[in-house]
Amino acid sequence: MQKNEEYVKEKQGYFDHERWDVYHAALDLVILINEVIDKLPRGTAHLADQLQRAGTSVPLNIAEGSGEDAVSEKARFYRMARRSATECASIFDICKKLSLIEEEKYIAARELLLRIVAMLTKMGRKATGYINAN
Numbered sequence: 001m002q003k004n005e006e007y008v009k010e011k012q013g014y015f016d017h018e019r020w021d022v023y024h025a026a027l028d029l030v031i032l033i034n035e036v037i038d039k040l041p042r043g044t045a046h047l048a049d050q051l052q053r054a055g056t057s058v059p060l061n062i063a064e065g066s067g068e069d070a071v072s073e074k075a076r077f078y079r080m081a082r083r084s085a086t087e088c089a090s091i092f093d094i095c096k097k098l099s100l101i102e103e104e105k106y107i108a109a110r111e112l113l114l115r116i117v118a119m120l121t122k123m124g125r126k127a128t129g130y131i132n133a134n
Contacts, residue, residue, distance in 0.1 A: 017066035022119040026059035026081070029088065029112050036095070036105055044100060051091045057084035058116065065127075075127040082120040089113045
């Protein structure tokens, strides 16, 4: 975060989602997606568009869920963010199978998505009071 942004947030405060690791990981995902999309060859606009939309949906749904008071709606937004993250994982798999993505970017994306999905799963369960019987 740049100094000017820190100053503004210090003076104005924070939104809840801005304090969460999952939100910052989701923003990192958007950056990674843009890096991957920039290197996709012609003729893959359909994959680029789908990946960009799914990736952008992750932080947007996290933020929207954090601003929701109704527990069931809060959990629903976290589930939507998780579904979008798993959609990104599948698109990255397709890019890998078609040799459209560098191995290091693919591994980085998978690691990031696994973290995001794990955090969103816990958040959804916490929001609904789900207790694992194990």
